[in-house]
Amino acid sequence: MTLGRHLRELWELRKGLIASLCIALLAAGWAVGKVELFPPGLSLRSIQIAAADTSVLVDAPQSAVDNIEVNAVNIQAMTNRALLVGNVMGSLPVRSYIMRRARLPAGALLQVAVPLTADFPRELSTTGSKSVTDLLKSPEEYRLDIQANPTVPVLDISSEAPTPQEAARIANAAVAGMQDYLRDLAHREHIPADQQVTLHQLGSAHGGVVNPGAGMEMALLAFTVVFVLSATATLWLERARQGWRQQAARRTVGAGA
Secondary structure (H helix, E strand, O other), X not given: OHHHHHHXXXXXXXXXXXXXXXXXXXXXXXXXXXXXXXXXXXXXXXXXXXEEXXXXXEEOOOOOOOOOOOOHHHHHHHHHHHHHHHHHOOOHXXXXXXXXXXXXXXXXXXXXXXXXXXXXXXXXXXXXXXXXXXXXXXXXXXXXXXXXXXOOOEEEEEEEEOOHHHHHHHHHHHXXXXXXXXXXXXXXXXXXXXXXXXXXXXXXXXXXXXXXXHHHHHHHHHHHHHHHHHXXXXXXXXXXXXXXXXXXXXXXXXXXX
C-alpha cells in the first residue's frame, strides 16, 4: 500500500520522475564507462575479471617423484623448501622477473599473496601485497595467489587479470620468472647444478572469466540505487513545498481575519 501510494505520487510529479530517470541513467553509464580527456572520448571501464591456475612441483635435481629411494624425511624437507620458494615468489626481485615474463604494461601493479603457515597464520606484509579477499575491488590490477601444499612439495598458483589471456600468461610467468631468478641466483652464488632446486610446472595455465555479466549487473545496481534516492528526494521536496504553501496560506488567512 505504502509503495503504491509513493509510486502514484511520483507519477503525478512528471518533471521530478523524468529528472530521477535521467540522473539514474547517467549513474548507470558512469558505472560502466569513463570519460577520457586526451584524446576526448568515452570508453568502457575494465570490470571483467579473469582467472587462471597452475601447479608447480618443487624438486631436487635427482627427482623425488620417480626415485623410490627418497624417504619421507627428504620429502618433508622438500615440502618445507617449497614453502620457502612460494614466499620468495612474493618478494620484489622475483616479482620483477614475473612481470617481465608476463609482458605486463609499463606502470602495472602485480599483487602477490604468499603462502601461509602455522607459525604465520596471517599474510606477511610486503610491498604491493594485498589479501585475495580484495580481488573484486580493483579489476585493473594483476594478482597472484600462491598456496603451498602442506604434505607434498607442490605450489598451487592462481592469477587474476582483466582478460583470460593475461591471467594465463601471469600464472605461467610465475613459474618461468621464479625459474629465471633461481638460475641467476645459482650463477651468482656458484651453486653446482646437482645442488640446485628445480621447478616442474604441472600443466600450462588456461584462463577464463569469473564474473560474466558484471557490467550489466553494475549498471543495473547503480541505476536502481540512484533512482530510488532521486525519487525519494523528489517526493520529500514536493511534500516540503506543499507544507510551506499550506503554512503560508494559513498565515494569509490569519492575517486577513
